[in-house]
Amino acid sequence: MSNKKNIVGAQVSSLRPYLQTPQELRASLQKLADMGYRTVQMQWWNPEFEPELVAAAVRDAGLTCVSTQDLYTAVRDDFERTVRLNVLCGSTCVCVSGIPAPVPDTASVLAFSAELAAMAARIAPLGMTLAFHPRAREWAPADTAEPGLSCTELLLEHTPQNVTLGLDLYHSGKAGLAPDALLRRWAGRVEFVHFKDYCIAPDGSETLVPVGQGVTDWSAAVDACRETGVRWAFAEQERWEKDAFLCMRESLDAMRAWGFEP
Template identity: 40%
Template sequence: MMTSLGFQASSLRPYLTTTDEVQHTFRKLHNMGYRDVQLQWIDPAVPLAFTAEALRETGLTCIATQEDFTIVRNNLDDYITMNRLWESDSLCVSTIPRELMTPDGIVEFCDAMGQMAETLDEHGIALTFHPLWFNYEYINGIRAIDIVMERLPQVGLTICMYHTVRGGEDPVALLERYQGRVNICHFKDSALSTEGKEYLVPLGQGRIDWLPIFEACHRTGVRWGLVEQENWQKDAFDCARESLDYLTKSGITSAHL
């Protein structure tokens, strides 16, 4: 299976605060060449039904939604409604909260995720887990991410390559270890300033060695590679376009082409 490109809308949070902005942002993404998006951080003031209509009008497909663990756990019915309206069959829950990064906390996290997965399955929605960099830390000699994946075989894994590298894990080894459970990867790159401060950059302009990762995504059957960049040193939409250009030149193209 060839990995197809898409866009994680959290990258453009400041441009998703009103109905007009959502419509305009979706249209700009479509005009660039994006067709598939993961939706997150659209302002709650924007009605869910409006976003659904904006997706249809601009020719974008919502392949998944995403939000932090605590928010989803406290508002699961709202996220079920969201996914159904936006015709998404996948909900990504990110982050083991810091306060649960303990032996007992991991058990609590997994129990809650298991219950969410069961409820979502009744509505035809798959649950995936998105670890942040500190979720790669060890608990009793085992990385927290690996504890979660072992305890929750019914839950998929959404990997952000930036967080994987920052967490000290080899992204290619991680893809191979969880082959068949990774449907979405977030492609996010970073660089260091002369003062040693980290900042995000378009793909291929930072420190991550992407070509082995792209090859591993193709080889292990990752369906979607989503561009993600939540802060910028220049125009955010220019960054989205440059990342798209880099992906297409590297052999990852839209599933719609």
């Protein structure tokens, strides 16, 4: 059992419609702070905002941004701006998602791994790591004709340790993988986890719900987070059937009841 604290935070992408003006950004971050969040991962604010504005809004709400996240191509194409925001926030993790290949195969994954290694090397002198956030599709085999390692496994095996794993438990579950097994296999290399829950309606449609209110059995994942010393666990919910801020509060309440600390 690890002695590291498991810290619950908010993935701010959950509030995307409420991050489009400076006033909305400040009000939304303040609401997260008022309900008890202390840590955030920043994503999906208005891209026209300057990093200084975003960092000031985080700071003035009394929050700590420990990571940003965006598509790999977006970070690559606006790298200096992304790094500047992380520096201003005191963040230690730049997270990217999406393998930029229409149908990833071994060759494209290995080429992408080299790109990630180079990006990680650029931010390492700033005390930052680079995290890769796999979606369900990136847990598929790299070569469907000859199944073996998944794209993500192949990527991690061909990148240095400062390319870490941002493990979205919703997406890995959709890929048919056991979250606790993934957490233990990559122990020490998981930068953070995303907790996102859902329900299935009688017609088969999916609805996102606050963490702990859906069909996901989180017990094994929570135990594995404790055992492996995962530092940050972010509540995430980008679609809602009720007030978005109430959903974030209810997710926080559930994760605190499981032992995660603000």
